[in-house]
Amino acid sequence: MEDNSVITPWEVSGEIDYDKLVERFGTTRLTPELLERIGGHTGRLHFMLRRGVFYSHRDLDLVLDSYEENGKFVLYTGRGPSGPVHLGHLVPWMFTKHLQANFGSKLLFQFTDDERMLLRDDMDEGVTGHWVYQNALDLMALGFDPDKTEFIVNTRHIDKIYPIALKIARRVTCSTVRAVFGFREETNTGIMFFPAIQSAPCFLESERAGEPIPCLIPAGIDQDPYWRITRDVALxxxxxxxxxxxGRMLPGLRGDAQMSSSLPSTAIYLTDVPALVEKKIQYVDTPGGPDGCPIFLYRYLLLEESDEAVNEVYESCRSKGISCEECKMGLAKLVNRFLKGHQRRRELIKGSVKKMLE
Structure with missing residues (x-):
């Protein structure tokens, strides 16, 4: 079968074969032995590990080695602040929160507002600044520890990472960047330099501590190309x-490979009201069975922690014991229950999040 998928840090489309991506990117599958090591520190494995939502890695075993020796590693992830947060963003964020809570690790969260302005003519500091705050509210409303979470807004905090970015940039050629990211002659010079900016937080805690501090990045597998360059220069x-x-990516409501902010009718935002959530879910096309069905996948990948509940829905759907309409109604209730609590927490932390972004 012809592979029609496009997988880059900026675009995900087509039908994704996650098994083939492991071979294509040269990553390593999470083994039962590695999962057992993780469970030894966290108790019962997180449902995203039990179900293979997070399924591949690079050097996670070495991070665990370091943690078991000296209790140290830093978490790093981020967001391009160009619009509201949707459910798809929560897959890596919720897993990252689990890691922070169980390992006590600091999280560096980078807002790549500069990248948004370099890529899109409709973005400026006013627009991205608005979304930085809104997106930060959504992140912290998930329950991250504010004492162990540091925001890096690139245009505001560039002094923290620019010296490291320069070290990286000196050792990465334009031909390498073009080969990895597919940049063309018309690509602006800012974007050519940007991979060094995004790589810099990987080494920030090591620089501050004056000793090697491992960095672990939980992210969708589409983001892997950035870190290949970073890994090449690290040593x-x-x-x-x-x-x-x-991790795997949450599909859009119409079955797209990845939920996208650029397609509002196919994404469920964390600020959506109940009636809008119900309307969006109602119009989802379903295949008549759980396999490949977006309605089921939202439960499986993100919203339902109970394996028993997920299996019950799967079997009921497969045996036609529950209709697609009933399944949609059940998902809408599940989503709205989550959003109600999330939006309430969001309101309570507005002042504290503003201080965190200063």
């Missing part, structure tokens, strides 16, 4: 290679 700069744990 030459005296830093540990950033490790990754790769």
């Amino acid at each position: 030459r700069l005296g830093y540990p290679k950033p490790a990754q744990v790769h």
Whole structure:
């Protein structure tokens, strides 16, 4: 079968074969032995690990080695602040929160507002600044520890990472960046330099501590190309290679490979009202069975922690014991229950999040 998928840090489309991506990107599957090691520190495995939502890695075993020796590693993830947060963003965020809570690790969260302005003519500091705050509210409303979470807004906090970015940029050629990201002659110079900016937080805690501090990046597997370049230069700069744990992506409501902010009718935003959530879910096309059905996948990948509840829905759907209409109604209730609590927490932390962004 012809592979029609497009997988880059900026675009995900087509039918994704996650097994083939492991081979294509040269990553390593999470093994039962590695999962057992994680469970030894966290108790019962997180449902995203039990179900293979996070399924691939680079050097996660080395991060665990370091943690077991000295209790240290830093988490790093981020967001391009160009619009509201939707359910798809929560897959890596909720898993990252689980890691922070169970390992006590600091989280560096980078807002790549500069990248948004370099890529889109409709973005300026006013627009991205608005979305930085709104997106930060959504992140912290998930329950991250504010004492162990540091925001890096690139245009505001560039002094924290620019010296490291320069070290990286000196060792990465234009031909390498073009080969990895597919940049063309018309690509602006800002975007050519940007991979060094996004790589810099991987080494920030090592620089601050004056000793190697491993960095773990939980993210969708589409983000893997960034860290290949970073890993190539890490040892030459005296830093540990950033490790990754790769997740699957939440599909859009119409079956797109990835839920996207650019397609509002196919995404459920964390600020959506109940009636709008119900309307969006009502119009989803379903295949008549759980396999490949977006309605079921939202439960399986994100919203339902109970394996028993997920299995019950799967079997009921497969045996026609529940109709697609009933399944949609059940998902709408599940989503709205989650959003009600999330939106309430969001209101309560507005002042504290503003201080965190200063």
